[in-house]
Amino acid sequence: MSTKFLIKRIYKIGELLALAGEVKSGVIKEGDTGTTWENKRFTVVKIETKDGSIPTASSSQEVTLIVKGILRKDLASGDTLYIE
Structure with missing residues (x-):
């Protein structure tokens, strides 16, 4: 079962994105991969x-995830991410 993360705010840090939000279910670890709804x-x-x-x-938990491999245009505040 994948972990759900609700995005509340998005900003860029160089080539990376910072996603501020809340872990809705499960556990997220550094190195985990995930997908957007698209x-x-x-x-x-x-x-x-x-x-x-x-x-x-x-x-x-309210946290900020620093992620790579995705663009700002692929996300919006209020989106739910699925992390494995």
Whole structure:
């Protein structure tokens, strides 16, 4: 079963995207891959909280995912991502 992540805010960091939002179910780890609702694939490079970087994020946590392999135009606030 894949983890669900709700995007609340999106911004660019060089070639990467930062996706601020909430883990709706499951657990996300650095290195996990995921897809958008349009089947665009991406990789989680880093997970950050207001207190710094963490290796995993679990259900109901507010985090920022730093991701690669996807473009800003592929996402919108309010989208749900599916991470495996």
